[in-house]
Amino acid sequence: MTSPTHWLLVALALIASLAPTGATAADWQALPNQAPAPADNPTTPAKIELGKMLYFDPRLSSTGTVSCFSCHNVMEGGDDHRPTSIGVHGQLGGRNSPTVWNAAFHSVQFWDGRAPSLEAQAKGPIVNPIEMGMPKLDLAVDRIRRISGYAPAFERAFGKGVKIDEDSIAKAIAAYERTLITPNSPYDRFVKGDKAALTAQQQRGMQAFASIGCTACHSGANFSGPALPPGTGFFMKFPTYLDNPYVARYHLLDDGGKAVQTGKSEDQNLWRVPTLRNLAFTAPYFHNGLVKSLPEAVRVMAKTQLDKSPTDADVADIVAFLDALSGEFPQQTMPRLPPTPGDMLE
């Protein structure tokens, strides 16, 4: 998962973040209209439709009450507006639900980047005891198999003779998630040449965002770092600067980030650089959801990552720019889920 290239990129990003303000020639990129898909899981209409059914199906959870949609609300910001999510039996999760919108443009998934693909990510919450609470993936697969109405949808998606298993389930969900992208934000229209798409304040914010150094990490079309091969990951240490009141106030060192997963000291407080798109829809912020407003999030990041204290005017300008990263959410039809056969309950 962690390649030498990755560490080189982290080092380069760190160097860039320490460079004098204004020195960064930002490479502004618009969001593509389609998300890339792996060769072994092309995005097809039938697979998208099946994936949407599964994404919305709470029967993938032990109680039958929690679906992907529960914590990643695609009718809104793709998260749940809570500091941390609530799974089966009212249990409270440990990290803020990351948005599913534009997740397809991340090279790794989860806050700590532990999943190398959307396919791998989709399997995680199902068997997380706090989230969807299934003791084993096999039990989730068994449920989907026993809901006989799913069989035709799997056949349409994968062809006759398809095996309903954890891989076909995850592939379908991932295919659906690759359609959850939000192009054509004011920012995207601006960088494509529509100079009226951003207000004067947003344009000032765009300049401040670059000159302060945010673009060192939040670069690329998704503002989550450079486009990297699937599974690579673009990570940064957060917090980097510790001599400020935010670290204690927002408990920024409490969660070890990537190190919790890997057990390696060099991964301590390392986090995947998250997208900045649609932030207006995803309060509260950060991995622990303890920062409630976007202006405060900007101040915290400037101080802890760049040792900068932007003026109130700069913060307002940057927030205005970040608001311009909210794109067009596709209009979606609701899926129709097949019924639970009565004899399945016995």
Added chain:
Amino acid sequence: MTSPTHWLLVALALIASLAPTGATAADWQALPNQAPAPADNPTTPAKIELGKMLYFDPRLSSTGTVSCFSCHNVMEGGDDHRPTSIGVHGQLGGRNSPTVWNAAFHSVQFWDGRAPSLEAQAKGPIVNPIEMGMPKLDLAVDRIRRISGYAPAFERAFGKGVKIDEDSIAKAIAAYERTLITPNSPYDRFVKGDKAALTAQQQRGMQAFASIGCTACHSGANFSGPALPPGTGFFMKFPTYLDNPYVARYHLLDDGGKAVQTGKSEDQNLWRVPTLRNLAFTAPYFHNGLVKSLPEAVRVMAKTQLDKSPTDADVADIVAFLDALSGEFPQQTMPRLPPTPGDMLE
């Protein structure tokens, strides 16, 4: 709520249910293509759209995790496929979630009929401590008011100067629910003249359904009794016949039904007669969700309500007929919910 007319109807239904089998000339009615709406809450497109937003909005619950949709899944049978539902903090409710599909054709709402309208019903779960857990309706109203993106939707639905309050919220949700109807089932097409719409077995089941006496209560277009003025209610005692193993096996006397609400002994084990439409989508069955399969539900009802023991062939025919009551679920677009402003979280 309880009019003399109501009692007359209960008495008449009881008499009819005791009449000799085959004597009932069933009055087969198709489901209308539109649900009736009260004079003070006409169903308009803008109100439907607002109501759909609110129906899907978990921020109406204390934890921000439970919406109307959570227990009344309109992507499926309008319920949650659980014996009883799970609300905030993982709490287990006491009764099976009734389907929202075609609820508009009931003259009262809830299993015990305690709400005289969809508008009144919509307010109940929000402040039920087990369901959506809001301490007061005012707090739910306050949340919706503070989500500034809702204001334009309320203006479109109710006009300029609209007050966002519990009544406008409930009216919008009810207006949306009046669109949740499933006409054009095979049964509906059959009674409208398409004699090929039902199989031979389904037609036998239709006759058995009537001759055994099910139509005494499950009459009318919605199979939930006669169309009555809003707030009237059509109730029956369940179980009526106690000398059978089902009463104990399925704990049919444990819940007092309407009497729990009214405290009146004459309401003991009185229940609203529920619709039989889309039963294939709403297992498990009855107010406590303890009967898992439709054939067993048919046997239990025949015995406890009519003191009949239909043959296995009759049961299979009746189930085939009941399957023919599953109608067309309208294709729906997902609503877009306005974001939670960051300063609302502070």
